[in-house]
Amino acid sequence: MKTEKTWKLSSVLAAMKAEPLTNRAEADLTGCYISDLLSDVLAHASHGMLWITIQTHRNVISCATTKDIGAVLFVCGRKPDPGVVAEADAEGIVLLSTKLAAYEAAGKLWESGLR
Amino acid sequence: MIATIQKDTGVRLAAVLPDAADGRRSRIPEPGPELTVSAVMAHNAVAIKLGYSTITMTMPEGPSTETGTTAGKPPKVSVAQMLVYELRVRDAMTQPPVTGAPGDSLRTIQNLMKTHRISGVPILQNGAPVGLVSIEDIINALDQGHVNDPAERWMTRNIVTLRDHFSLVRAVAEFDRHGFGRFPVVNSSGALVGVLTRGDITACLMQKLEKRAEEAAAREAALFSAQTGDLERDKPMVLQTEVKSGDYESAGKISQHMRQILRARGVDPVIRRRAAIIAYEAEMNMIIHSIGGDLSVAISPGKVIIEAVDRGPGIENVDLAMQEGWSTAGPLARELGFGAGMGLPNIKKCSDQFEIHSEMSVGTRLHCEVLLSQAAPLPKPEVPL
Numbered sequence: 001m002k003t004e005k006t007w008k009l010s011s012v013l014a015a016m017k018a019e020p021l022t023n024r025a026e027a028d029l030t031g032c033y034i035s036d037l038l039s040d041v042l043a044h045a046s047h048g049m050l051w052i053t054i055q056t057h058r059n060v061i062s063c064a065t066t067k068d069i070g071a072v073l074f075v076c077g078r079k080p081d082p083g084v085v086a087e088a089d090a091e092g093i094v095l096l097s098t099k100l101a102a103y104e105a106a107g108k109l110w111e112s113g114l115r
Numbered sequence: 116m117i118a119t120i121q122k123d124t125g126v127r128l129a130a131v132l133p134d135a136a137d138g139r140r141s142r143i144p145e146p147g148p149e150l151t152v153s154a155v156m157a158h159n160a161v162a163i164k165l166g167y168s169t170i171t172m173t174m175p176e177g178p179s180t181e182t183g184t185t186a187g188k189p190p191k192v193s194v195a196q197m198l199v200y201e202l203r204v205r206d207a208m209t210q211p212p213v214t215g216a217p218g219d220s221l222r223t224i225q226n227l228m229k230t231h232r233i234s235g236v237p238i239l240q241n242g243a244p245v246g247l248v249s250i251e252d253i254i255n256a257l258d259q260g261h262v263n264d265p266a267e268r269w270m271t272r273n274i275v276t277l278r279d280h281f282s283l284v285r286a287v288a289e290f291d292r293h294g295f296g297r298f299p300v301v302n303s304s305g306a307l308v309g310v311l312t313r314g315d316i317t318a319c320l321m322q323k324l325e326k327r328a329e330e331a332a333a334r335e336a337a338l339f340s341a342q343t344g345d346l347e348r349d350k351p352m353v354l355q356t357e358v359k360s361g362d363y364e365s366a367g368k369i370s371q372h373m374r375q376i377l378r379a380r381g382v383d384p385v386i387r388r389r390a391a392i393i394a395y396e397a398e399m400n401m402i403i404h405s406i407g408g409d410l411s412v413a414i415s416p417g418k419v420i421i422e423a424v425d426r427g428p429g430i431e432n433v434d435l436a437m438q439e440g441w442s443t444a445g446p447l448a449r450e451l452g453f454g455a456g457m458g459l460p461n462i463k464k465c466s467d468q469f470e471i472h473s474e475m476s477v478g479t480r481l482h483c484e485v486l487l488s489q490a491a492p493l494p495k496p497e498v499p500l
Contacts, residue, residue, distance in 0.1 A: 037455035055452045062367030066391040
């Protein structure tokens with residue numbers, strides 16, 4: 001069984017030019033998954049991952065908690081409604097937003113060693 | 116009928132249902148004190164007119180805002196009013212119907228009525244109703260000494276039937292319009308499938324109200340025991356919720372609730388996530404594709420059973436639906452990121468036991484089990500990293 005390698009979210013935050021939206025802004029990341037299809041995330045993402053998406057509605061939180069996703073990064077400057085942020089706070093999910101597009105954000109993550 | 120539901124706060128709720136047919140008042144079994152008022156309905160007065168019978172619910176002591184979950188936000192429509200729109204004739208009708216043949220003697224029909232304690236018998240020819248013998252027809256025949264005549268000579272011929280998919284509110288209107296005591300109920304091909312009386316409607320409503328109350332009580336109990344942690348770790352538990360078509364906003368609650376309970380019970384996170392995915396995807400499927408249904412999660416020490424039962428329209432081709440990437444989701448669902456065509460395949464992948472049964476215009480029943488005690492989890496889907 002392979003041992004799980006994790007990265008601190010705080011160590012890659014600046015590279016992604018991401019701003020935390022939730023009170024909590026730290027998580028142990030196990031990897032990253034990019035998708036705007038929730039079922040795809042439910043099927044293929046793993047727990048502890050950073051999920052990059054442009055979807056900002058509240059089902060993102062349900063989906064993230066179902067999979068024990070570590071943090072969600074909204075790209076292209078998108079931000080969810082305050083109600084969604086509150087729900088994420090209650091569930092202990094970190095939400096972030098960046099002006100970068102998904103491709104750029106992922107590139108920065110890769111450069112930062114999250115691989 | 117009188118049902119009284121008591122809560123320890125002293126708030127009382129009574130439903131009085133005078134029986135339309137004969138004015139008798141019967142008593143339905145009193146639900147136990149475990150039924151809470153907030154569970155039953157969180158408003159103080161409900162009145163629906165059911166032709167001659169009226170359901171009235173009153174809460175004599177205090178306003179309803181003290182009853183918990185929906186405090187401060189009185190619903191516009193009562194639970195019973197919603198039910199009468201949601202429920203179909205087929206949900207309330209007596210089935211299978213007791214029927215006679217055109218050649219049966221009125222004496223035979225009368226015996227049928229006595230045996231089954233009914234007051235009307237549809238007469239069938241080749242499966243379709245051609246007439247109806249009511250107790251009045253029998254009395255008329257008896258009066259004139261014709262009780263051994265065949266039914267076809269005395270039956271009412273121009274009968275009005277109800278379709279099985281009609282809403283109960285429409286059925287109530289038909290009772291008012293025609294003044295009949297009962298309606299034969301037919302399906303899309305005109306075959307007789309049941310008989311509906313006003314009494315059937317009130318009985319069905321009371322039963323559903325009671326079920327709603329029990330579900331809500333179970334939800335509260337589950338929440339409570341999730342909060343009290345592992346004290347009740349081995350207690351079997353059932354969570355149930357009604358799923359409404361297109362209700363994306365309240366999706367995921369039951370799945371979240373279940374995860375809390377499983378976490379409190381120390382279930383392996385991998386297994387926990389599999390159960391959560393099943394419950395969430397099953398709920399989303401009903402929200403996206405069905406006209407509404409019920410989702411239930413039964414947690415026992417050994418396994419979690421997740422059942423999703425909807426009222427239609429049904430899956431035309433289950434084999435296609437099981438294929439990854441196949442989806443019939445509409446534009447709104449797709450915009451929200453659903454409709455990837457992975458729901459059912461993913462549910463199956465996460466289940467230790469998976470059954471799906473679907474019938475067009477009847478609905479879909481999904482039954483999934485996840486074993487909690489197994490040592491090795493199922494192989495997880497490939498993770499592209």
